[in-house]
Amino acid sequence: MSSDHHDFSPAERAGLYRAIFERRDVRSQFLPDPVPEDVLARLLQAAHHAPSVGFMQPWDFLLIESRDTRRAVKALFDGANDRAARHYAGERGERYRRLKLEGILDSPLNLCITCDRNRGGPHVLGRDSMFDTDLFSTCLAVQNLWLAARAEGLGVGWVSIVDPDALAGVLALPAGVYPLAYLCLGYVSEFLPEPELAAAGWRQRLPLTGLLRGDTWHTEAPEAVLQAVAGLSPQDASR
Template sequence: MTITPEAFSDVERHGLYRAIRERRDVRSQFLPDPVPPDVLARLLQAAHHAPSVGFMQPWDFIVIDSVDVRRQVHAIFERENAKALENYAGDQASLYKRLKLEGILESPLNLCITCDRSRGGPHVLGRNSIMEMDMFSVCLAVQNLWLAARAEGIGVGWVSILDQQELAATLKLPDNVYPVAYLCIGYVSEFLAQPELQAKGWRSRLPLEELVHGNGWGQPLENDPLQEALRNLAAAA
């Protein structure tokens, strides 16, 4: 293996991959303990160091500790969750009803990460062909925060069952600002060994080796060492 002066040490590299592997979408395990301001500041700094198209940094962070605001958001979730249940029937509907899909009121802190679609002006470098690149950039900020939180022993849950227009009105967002991620944040009693939806039988993780293509969709890999490496990783998991 080639080692460069910029490579992380074995311990540092292990920590990074551990955070990726053990990150969880937390819904049920939140503790009431507050997140210290210096820890929250580090998480926000990690998010702010995400890459962004044209270095436009389209994100803003709305820290929500008001119980009243969180109750309003929870009411939006309740309405949208009832609508979502209508998509399922039979055993799947029964399982859906049992799933805990948010921690809006249980977590000590909520955070909304938004995208200012006008930031950087009308012509942002790198955004000429794919206008959604600003939204993708915000998703990278979310992931940065999520991994940093796991390293700090803090759980994060993304609540996606929300009407975005109602959420924007509740948080008084300007017309050019879109609420990308509504997150529940806090210390937890445990990090589950498996993603909760996998543990509850909703879905299983897809085999990575079935998702890697060679030089075009559906084409087999011609790189035998990579195939072997993928098989070895799957066997070690």
């Protein structure tokens, strides 16, 4: 039952939080099964309903099925990943090279969500002080799609280890259109219970209480909030 605070019913809330907590970045578990058009349409519509600065809607969605195009993107990834690996020495370097960081050819569909930096003309409402709010808006479209995909049982993996100019070239993007998110999409054998990087021992989730502050960076967060957060489990959040 909803209360008069306009909140969702407990079951609806539980569904939303479940999508949030069980969403994963997927690289290793893709199945080849095609994504039905009606499901894909719902994901794209969810993305298109993201908030955007000045209602700019700077996104376009490239649906990339061609294996030739995907092979070209995979080659860009391989080069960029080799360069990235050089940042890590010794055991950390070996561990980095063992990580699987893309599912470009394993997933049945790739999707590039772009940001047209000129959409809406030179003065978009709300963008005067923070010019990059068009990029932020496009990230929110990605997140909408990612959560909707989880609810539909589809995995999404974000591949950012590619040179954006080279990627724009492969995808024939016009000048001023930025390839913000290159995504791999498909059904999966499983959703891992924790981020793949955490499972691989690369990096763990930070405790939320350590990230809360008060009125300024140097002020402590209210004690009651700290206690409430410390008492949460992800499941509790849906109650």
